[in-house]
Amino acid sequence: MEQTIPAALGAAADRFGDHPAYVQDGESVSFLELLRRVRRAARGYVAAGLRPGDRVCLWAPNSIDWVVAGLATSYAGGVLVPVNSRYTAHEVADVVDRTAARLVVLADGFLGRTQLADLRATGEHPSVAAMVDLAELAGLDTGAVTTAEVDAIAESVSPDDVADILFTSGTTGRSKGAMSAHRQTVGVARTWAELGGVTGQDRYLVVNPFFHSFGYKVGIVTGLVTGATLYPLATFDLEATMDLVERERITVLPGAPTIYQSLLGAPGRERRDLSSLRLAVTGAAVVPVVLIERMRQPAPAGLGIDQVVTAFGMTEAVVATMARAGDPAELVATTCGRAVPGMETRIDAAPGEAGELLLRGDFVMLGYLDDPAATSAAVDADGWLHTGDVGTLDAAGNLRITDRLKDMYISGGFNVYPAEVEQALARLEGVADVAVVGVPDERMGEVGAAYVVRAAGPAGEALTAEDVTAYCKERLANFKVPRRVAFLDALPRNLSGKVLKTDLRDQPRSE
Template sequence: MASTSPAPSLTSMVVPWAAARPDAVALRTPPGESRVEVTWSRLLREVGAARDRNRSAGLAPGERMVLIAPTTPEFLVEFLGADAAGLVVVAANPLSTVRELAYLLEDSGARQVVAHPAVSAAGEQAAAEAGVAFRTIPLLAPEPAEPAQDSPGRPSPDPAAIEIVGREPDDLSALLYTSGTTGRPKGAMLTLGNLTAAAETVKGLIDATDADNWATGLPLFHVFGLAAVALPALSAGRPVTLFPRWDPQQFVHALAADAITVISGVPTMWMSVLASAPEGTAPALRAVSSGGAAIAGEVVRRFEDRFAAPVVEGYGLTETTALGTFNPLDGERKVGSVGRPVGDLEVRVIDHDGQPVPAGEVGEVCIRGPVVMKGYWNRPEATAEVLSEDGWFRTGDLGRMDADGYLFIVDRLKDLILHGGYNVYPREVEEVLYEIPGVREAAVVGTPDEKYGQQVTAVLTRTADAAGAALSAETVERFTRENLAAYKIPRIIEFVDELPKGPSGKILKRELLAHVPAQAAP
């Protein structure tokens, strides 16, 4: 049923800001000659146009639409335009192949593919082969600084009359497909309630103010960039600078140019800034949120020393709308911890029998609360494996919780290395590796070994300075021998130019295994 604002929807969060501050900036592309700044009034107008395009395509509320776009204002215009029409967005990686998109179309039953012109070829072909509608996203050009009040074709929207399809909190808003570490990717069903709860929780976590300016280079098709950055920023009525391609030098420039106060990203982004960005200042920066993967304590210390702002690590998954735990901005931040449960969430650690373990003991991390997904799309059995009847989601991550309620992620259950009967947690070894001068990035994996079952294997990249040039396998072996128990020492040490990374910047350890020789270094 269509209604006038404020209908329960994600678009509703934009409406009050379009009324209160129509000419203020809502979305920005990076600084430069081609920069586009979208005001709140224009954002609402463009969202309405996208909504109308979906209606003209004959899509009914509840139907699915595949959205392919980089981290640009156009992504959010189309995402909210689908929301205003009552559609479910299937967000796809812009690097997806025709085959991968064909799978998403078949699995989700989507009736339309919408793609940014820069990444439209595979989507157009997949749509044609599947026999579904396809359209490209109109690009947003810069507007004149002082547009004419009676400019034809660009009327100012009336926020009080914007027509939005209202929904219930349990209605599906997005299908975000997991990486598919085992089997084919599964669509995590995120509801309106999940996404709005995440936005409200994030605003509380960072103590969002009316003076904040946000920024991120995270992909918006990924839950971290969408649910923990873009939607909270829009809900708070604050501008967000979006980086479609991660460039550490451009990023450091934007910190000062846009007076950025809140940034979010993954550890590899912060490492790239430390390794290759020029000296720059961030006078307004007050909060750096890191997630997606474990961040080494040494990287935190170096980043904080440079920018004089706290790096707070959090923990969440696609299935929990990016949230779970978070270290407090004010209060004790424990190095190596991903913080305490946030908002109304509950977190516990269980053993193999599903029973809670005492503080300090390692077990599987489970989460319950308003951000936990509805389930996996059309996969009741897979849903039942991870989601209990009383709402507890089994993450597949190993962790321990201390007496103060701080969670420490030990590793992915599937990444655990079994070496001669001993459990080796890759993250513990990686923390030591990052302390070695000359190490830029590090990943530890287990490779097959006839004698020990698995061998501890380190794959490293070097820094571009004298320390990196001097770094050798012998140096690494000696340093780890001095700082780790014998069974944790890497016996295979490989150097590569770059570590393989996923779309969010997370290091892909599975890809490393195909290139690392299964033999111990002498």
């Protein structure tokens, strides 16, 4: 069984041939054509200076070209570093420099921005041999590099080689790059697919971003190992989503709970035929029992999805637990299911009590990039990953997440780490002190609330909530920007000086 991404791609072309691998905006690409495009892009990468083990940063929204660019990285022996498409150039520059990226592939003009010029304006990046606009990928100069040469490189890739580095922030606010081997990235995709019963007959709408493990590993790679046809969405649009489900008879639609809540509340949904949907996998936030019930309930009251399950994962261990077909709605809504094959779960507490969730198994990361101290702090000598989440396990092994040791909150399905936002705001003139917490929001699940202490003097006196949000929008991805701002005379702290964020969450908020 294939254990590398290039091998999975080659096997998919052999097995599924002319079957559609991707459909987007009227374009259909077969598995054979996908392999052809990947080979050509890989030749261009090698001609541009990419060598086995070099890193490629990919900064773009979901598209067929993203898939080609990402798979070509692996085919040329490189390490894929997906970057959030909403990141600012400053955030991307940090990832580029820390990974010593050899190539940067980006979607210039996405959302009306000037990504290429903005990234170049951040300064010199000595490791970078070329910055490539995704729109020009097919025309990349291949020089004298032949298909046979890149095929040989692809065949030399080992299951234990690093396949990808996905960045996730920590409580210190400094992002950490979680490294996974090819065997892990392919293995977790195959496991997820088997539990969901995904096959080559499925039509899989990918709303989850490809830069996230949910879109990349259990999206793109799952498509390779199953033969399912993927339909990428660059941005979530409710009408476009319903159009696609109805017209293309979409069968698989994973996503954050907000996706399904939006569909259930969509005007005119009762006139739509969404009956083709058979599998939904959700998580990343508290899931109301009534949502699961309505997702399963036949139309027009519900969505009529036969199999609705929840799962738990993180960048450091992509899928650790998952509910199974036939689990009752309450169990699906209130737990994250049981450990998937190849993974173990443990609660660091007395039996029956809540404690930190520990994970061990095939899909736990290799470690953090260039950070052995953080790696050893996260993964102990026995191989247990300390997640920072507090939970319980019932007699059947079903996981319930009850709290977070970390301050991280989830907004619209994306992790937000307050320390990163706080560090940005600490540089704003007029700010003397600041703390950020996640607060409930009906649409996004949670949003950021910033509590600011103004500095003495004119700059502090003039500081407004609009100034705070505008400053964040210039420096942070949109999902990290606090939606609510309140000004306090002082932040509540304990005797050791630590901010009492529980007290802040109970504070009245002004926007």
